[in-house]
Amino acid sequence: MLESIVFSVLNGLLYGMLLFMLASGLTLIFGMMGVLNFAHASFYMLGAYCAYTISSYTNFWVALILAPLFVGFLGALTERFGLRNVHKHGHVAELLLTFGLVYVIDELVVLIWGQIPVNYAIPPSLDFTLFTLFGTSFPAYRAFILFVAVAMFVAIYLLLVRTRVGMIIRAALSHPEMVGALGHDVPRIFTLVFAFGTGLAGLAGVMAGNYYITEPGMAFSMGPIVFVVVVFGGLGSLGGALAASLIIGLVTTFAVSLNYSVADLLAAVGLGLDGENIAGGLAHIDLSRIGQMLPYLMMVLILIFRPRGLMGARES
Amino acid sequence: MKHYKGLVRRAVAAVGVAAALAVPTLGSAADDTIKIGYIDPLSGPFANVGDAGLKHFKYLAERINADGGILGKDVEIIGYDNKSSAQESLQILREAADEGVQYITQGNGSHVGGALVDGVEKHNRRNPDNRMVFLNYAAVDPALTGEKCSFWHFRFDANSAMKLQAITDYMAEQDDIKKVFLINMDYSHGQAISRIAKEMLKEKRPDIEIVGDVLHPVGKVKDFSPYISQIQSSGADTVISGNWGNDLSLLVKAGAQGGLDVDWYTYYAGGLGTPTALGKAGAEHVKMLTEWQENLVEEYEAPELREILEEFEQRYEGIEFYYLRIKTQMDMLQQAMEKAGSTDPLAVARALEGMTMETPFGTVTMREQDHQLLQPLFISTFSEDYPKYDSEGSGLGWVMNAKLDAASTAVDSVCEMKRPSS
Numbered sequence: 001m002l003e004s005i006v007f008s009v010l011n012g013l014l015y016g017m018l019l020f021m022l023a024s025g026l027t028l029i030f031g032m033m034g035v036l037n038f039a040h041a042s043f044y045m046l047g048a049y050c051a052y053t054i055s056s057y058t059n060f061w062v063a064l065i066l067a068p069l070f071v072g073f074l075g076a077l078t079e080r081f082g083l084r085n086v087h088k089h090g091h092v093a094e095l096l097l098t099f100g101l102v103y104v105i106d107e108l109v110v111l112i113w114g115q116i117p118v119n120y121a122i123p124p125s126l127d128f129t130l131f132t133l134f135g136t137s138f139p140a141y142r143a144f145i146l147f148v149a150v151a152m153f154v155a156i157y158l159l160l161v162r163t164r165v166g167m168i169i170r171a172a173l174s175h176p177e178m179v180g181a182l183g184h185d186v187p188r189i190f191t192l193v194f195a196f197g198t199g200l201a202g203l204a205g206v207m208a209g210n211y212y213i214t215e216p217g218m219a220f221s222m223g224p225i226v227f228v229v230v231v232f233g234g235l236g237s238l239g240g241a242l243a244a245s246l247i248i249g250l251v252t253t254f255a256v257s258l259n260y261s262v263a264d265l266l267a268a269v270g271l272g273l274d275g276e277n278i279a280g281g282l283a284h285i286d287l288s289r290i291g292q293m294l295p296y297l298m299m300v301l302i303l304i305f306r307p308r309g310l311m312g313a314r315e316s
Numbered sequence: 317m318k319h320y321k322g323l324v325r326r327a328v329a330a331v332g333v334a335a336a337l338a339v340p341t342l343g344s345a346a347d348d349t350i351k352i353g354y355i356d357p358l359s360g361p362f363a364n365v366g367d368a369g370l371k372h373f374k375y376l377a378e379r380i381n382a383d384g385g386i387l388g389k390d391v392e393i394i395g396y397d398n399k400s401s402a403q404e405s406l407q408i409l410r411e412a413a414d415e416g417v418q419y420i421t422q423g424n425g426s427h428v429g430g431a432l433v434d435g436v437e438k439h440n441r442r443n444p445d446n447r448m449v450f451l452n453y454a455a456v457d458p459a460l461t462g463e464k465c466s467f468w469h470f471r472f473d474a475n476s477a478m479k480l481q482a483i484t485d486y487m488a489e490q491d492d493i494k495k496v497f498l499i500n501m502d503y504s505h506g507q508a509i510s511r512i513a514k515e516m517l518k519e520k521r522p523d524i525e526i527v528g529d530v531l532h533p534v535g536k537v538k539d540f541s542p543y544i545s546q547i548q549s550s551g552a553d554t555v556i557s558g559n560w561g562n563d564l565s566l567l568v569k570a571g572a573q574g575g576l577d578v579d580w581y582t583y584y585a586g587g588l589g590t591p592t593a594l595g596k597a598g599a600e601h602v603k604m605l606t607e608w609q610e611n612l613v614e615e616y617e618a619p620e621l622r623e624i625l626e627e628f629e630q631r632y633e634g635i636e637f638y639y640l641r642i643k644t645q646m647d648m649l650q651q652a653m654e655k656a657g658s659t660d661p662l663a664v665a666r667a668l669e670g671m672t673m674e675t676p677f678g679t680v681t682m683r684e685q686d687h688q689l690l691q692p693l694f695i696s697t698f699s700e701d702y703p704k705y706d707s708e709g710s711g712l713g714w715v716m717n718a719k720l721d722a723a724s725t726a727v728d729s730v731c732e733m734k735r736p737s738s
Contacts, residue, residue, distance in 0.1 A: 007545040015539045106359075115364040116589040116634045117565065119710070129575060136548045137575030211573075212538055213565050213593045217361040221538060256532075256542035292536040 003134035008257040009250070014142050016249025017149035018208050022222060023229040023241040024156060025200035031236025032169060032193045034091065035083060038098040041223035042105035043198040047071045047205025048214040049113055052120035060123035060210075068202040075198025079191045102219070110216050117215035145207050152200065153242060160238070169193060228299045234312020243310055248295045255291030349392040350385075350659055352377070352451075353412040353420040355405050355432070358397035361535040364589050365424055365561045368635050369453070370395045372642045373421070375628055386650045387659065400424065400535075402431035409435045413448060418661050421645070423454025423473070424560075426505045433460055436468045440736075447661040451649065453642050456558075456583075457504045458512070458727070461686040465731035468661075470668055470687045472645040474607065476508045476558065477727045480516055482693045482720045483556065483581050483605050488520040495527045497552035497578070499543060499567065501559055502531035509558040527552050535563060540570035547571070553578055560584035565593030572597030579603060585698060586714060587638030591707035594698065599712055602698040607677075608640030609696050609714040610705035618676035625705070636708055644680060644691065648673055662736065678722055686731035690722040 026040045047067050054063035078101065086093040121127075122141045129137040160166035172179045172189045180186045212218070229248055233240030302309060354373055356366035370393070377391040385391060394417065398405040405428050412420060422432055432450055440447040450469045452460065458477040460469060474482070487493055498513055500506030510529050517524050527550040530543060537543075544567075547555060555578050559567055564584055571578070578601065584590065585604040594602060613622045621640070628637040648671060649664070655671075656663035670684035680691040695717045702713025 004545060004549055008542060011539065011541040011545065014541070018539075110363075114634050115367040116708075117364065117562070117593045119592045119595065121595060132575065134549075136545060137573075139573045139575075142573075213562055213569070215364060215562060215589065215593075217363060217562065221361055221535070225538075253539075253542045257546055292533040 003136075004257050006133065007136060008253045010138065010142075012250035012253035013246065014146060014249070015253060016246035017146055018204065018211075019225065019229050019249055020242050020245035021149050021152060021204035021207065022201060022226045023233070023245055024152065024238060025197035025204075026226055027230045027233065027236055027238060027241040028156070028200070029194055029197035030230065031238075032172070032197075033190055035094050035098070035194070036091075036235075037194075037197070038095065038223075039078075039101035039105060040098075040198070040201050041219040041226055042102050043071050043075060043201040044205040044208070044222060045109060045214075045216075045219035046074065046105060047202030048120065048209025048218065049109060049118070049205075050202070051206040051209055052113075052118050052214055055120070055123075060126075064203075064206055067206045068199045071202025071205070072195040072199025076191050076195035078198070079194035083194065084187060084190070102223075106216065106219065113216070115216055117213050120210045120214040122210045141211060145211060148203070148207055152203070153238075156200075156238060225295060228295045232295070232299050232302055232309055234309030237309065237311040240309055240311030248298070251294050251298070252291050255294055348388075349390045350419070350653075351392050351394055351415070351417045353408070353415075353417040354393055354395045355398050355408050355412075355420055355422045355428075356396075356424045357400040358395060360399050362400055362424055362561050366397075368587070368589075369423060369639065369642070371632050371635060372628075372637070372639045373646075375631070376643055376646045379624075380646060380650060386653050387657070389659065391646075398422075398428060400428065402428045406431055406435045409439065409448075413439060413443070413446065418447070418659070419449050419451060419649070421451040421453055423452060425503070426455040426457030426460065426508075427503050429455030429460055430457065430464060430504065433464055433466050433469045437466050440468055449661045449665050451645055453639060453645055455505075457508055458729075459504070459508075461688040462730050465686045465729070465733055467687075467733055467735050468665060470665075470682060470689070472641045472648075472689045474691065474693055474725055475688060475727070476505060477512050478688075478725045479558075479583055479605050479693070480509065480512045480556075481727050482695070482725050484513070484516040484520050485720065485724070486605075486695050486718055487517070487524075487554070487581070493521070493524060493554045493579075495525050495550070495552045495554070497528040497530075497547050497550055497555045498526065499528070499530045499532065499547070499555060499557050499559070501534045501563055503534055506531055506534075506558055509556070513556050532563075535561070537563070537566065540567045541574060543567070544570045544574040544576050547578065548574065548576055554581065555579070556581045558583045561590070562593070565590050568594050568602060569597050577601075581605070586696075587636055587707070589708070591698070591710045591712065594712075595710055596700075596712070598698045599700050600697065603695060603717070604698075604714070605693055605695055607644075607691050607693055608638070609694065609716070610636065610707070611696075611703045611714055612677065612694065612716060614703040614705075615716055616676050621676060634708065641689075641691070644673070644675065644689070648680075648682065677719075680722060683726075683729075685733065686729040687733075688729065690726050692722050693720045693725050694718070695720070 022044055026037060029035055029037050050067040050070050051063040054066050082097050083094055086097050126141045126144055128140050130140040130143050131138050168184055169189060172186050176186050229244045230241060233244030354370050356369055357363055358366050373393045377393050381390045396408040398408055422429055429452055436448050436450045452469060452471045454473045456473055456476040458475045461471050461475060498510050500509050514526055568580060580602045582604045585602050586606050586609055610625050625637040652664045652667035652671060653659050656667040668682055672679055672681045678692040680689055682689050696714040697717055698712055699715045700712055702715055706713040
């Protein structure tokens with residue numbers, strides 16, 4: 001039991017931190033610019049594919065630096081030549097643009113790299129067992145993912161709260177005219193924020209692409225859950241995104257490892273249920289089978305009872 | 317506001333152009349082609365699998381056409397994207413019927429296969445002049461040739477019960493297997509494996525303990541490490557999984573990362589990107605049961621298959637020839653049409669019933685009772701020490717461990733086929 005709990009916590013933390021790497025960029029962009037970037041997971045996928053291509057010519061460490069920069073650059077182009085132009089037509093136009101971008105990037109990835117997964121491997125220097133606990137080994141790469149995610153959170157936090165740049169960014173969010181009147185180039189700040197956010201998605205792709213699988217469906221499979229994290233944590237809140245990522249990571253992991261059904265719990269307190277009637281049948285479904293559904297359920301519940309999310313600043 | 321109208325107008329124009337480009341010119345295909353509608357996911361998490369299947373069909377159809385076609389007609393493969401959805405597939409079925417498609421084929425997902433069996437049955441009852449035949453190349457739920465069996469459905473892949481029969485026959489001889497863990501995708505296919513594997517193991521090796529039996533959501537799990545922890549703590553030495561596509565790759569990969577030391581008995585580790593994703597993680601530990609793997613041409617005299625596998629790989633970079641059963645299906649369809657002297661679905665279906673064909677690996681038979689193909693199956697291991705062909709350039713290839721004759725893979729069926737009188 002103890003080993004199962006320890007590993008569930010470790011696995012949950014890791015999954016949560018990976019989610020956070022992805023969600024932080026999305027929530028930043030939304031918080032700063034009010035743009036809900038549907039294509040965020042697509043930039044994540046681009047990060048993984050770019051890292052694969054770059055690392056096949058050089059090595060993983062070069063890719064770790066260059067791929068996020070490149071994805072961020074693509075993000076900057078998107079903002080400068082796409083979003084900025086439709087900005088005057090309101091949020092719906094921006095939303096539609098990023099929505100269309102999802103399909104464009106999906107098709108481009110298939111055109112360039114093909115439908116079949118690419119062989120983006122964990123670098124040999126990180127491909128070893130860090131420690132073994134209860135007979136299960138903990139790979140060094142996982143520790144590296146955790147390390148990068150934590151470093152990322154700290155860096156973003158310090159950047160936003162402790163630096164002059166962060167101050168201007170936050171000011172541009174709430175009082176763009178005032179910041180513009182003070183001589184700052186607000187549109188350029190927006191471009192930078194968007195580039196930074198998509199760059200973070202790219203970084204998440206670099207880290208997760210080889211840990212999972214780099215294939216054209218990866219954006220599709222990651223997209224919805226990232227939105228859940230951001231909504232659950234509160235749109236625009238970095239701390240909320242961190243908390244929501246960890247909660248969702250832990251909940252899905254524990255749901256699998258506990259593997260009990262409602263019926264088991266009822267039986268434990270002395271209430272037997274047979275699987276014959278519908279209620280009994282539902283109660284007999286193992287938690288692990290519905291574990292992946294729990295985050296969505298949590299999102300629905302939080303939207304009903306606390307629409308601004310865990311730590312969101314605004315009501316709508 | 318003016319700008320906005322302009323934007324809308326431009327958007328509408330763009331959509332119009334896109335739609336015009338996307339809709340295939342109706343009526344361009346001549347009536348003297350034999351149309352086969354391929355209904356499988358071409359987008360979404362299993363797009364890679366569906367795309368590879370389509371390429372197999374197109375390639376094999378080209379080979380037939382280059383040889384003069386069937387009864388002088390060319391074979392045309394039309395790909396439809398069903399997005400892995402049964403609902404979508406039924407819509408496509410109607411669409412295909414309107415376009416004059418008489419033969420449909422599908423493989424990915426027995427939930428879709430089951431819907432199509434029903435759909436084709438209904439369609440044929442309502443449109444006796446415009447019937448359809450469903451050629452199933454990979455949906456392996458035993459029910460499709462069991463309680464749900466249909467005269468219009470033919471399955472060219474061994475069904476799940478047959479595969480498990482073969483796997484458990486082989487496992488019964490491996491004395492070092494003591495504890496088995498079952499992990500499968502949560503739909504009819506995975507549920508059938510979980511049920512049948514337990515029955516068969518209990519019968520053949522009562523000493524083997526089933527230490528776990530887990531079903532997980534289809535195509536939704538990104539991180540399999542919690543499942544791996546579960547397998548680890550169960551003390552299993554062997555895992556049976558009918559997972560396919562990324563659900564298999566991610567599972568085995570997570571196992572290797574967690575240092576899980578078990579043998580994997582799988583159905584679908586052999587191709588379509590899975591060997592690439594597995595890499596060294598799968599070496600010596602992943603076994604599969606299939607009707608084909610490339611290195612079989614080293615064991616058996618099969619010049620045509622050698623040519624196909626080499627040509628296919630050259631032509632579609634990154635995809636290897638994986639579905640021998642698609643070739644079997646196309647060859648048998650051709651034979652049946654030639655035997656019937658017609659492409660009429662009823663005549664062809666009658667000709668297919670009970671048909672036998674010689675292949676390099678042995679005789680295959682389309683069993684009359686339930687329209688289930690009986691074919692030789694092979695157990696192979698993913699290894700760094702392989703005879704000739706590696707898998708997807710991974711530096712690892714498949715080594716044959718055992719051959720199971722067509723007859724030994726047969727499992728009784730409860731099918732009571734209702735045949736049309738005319």
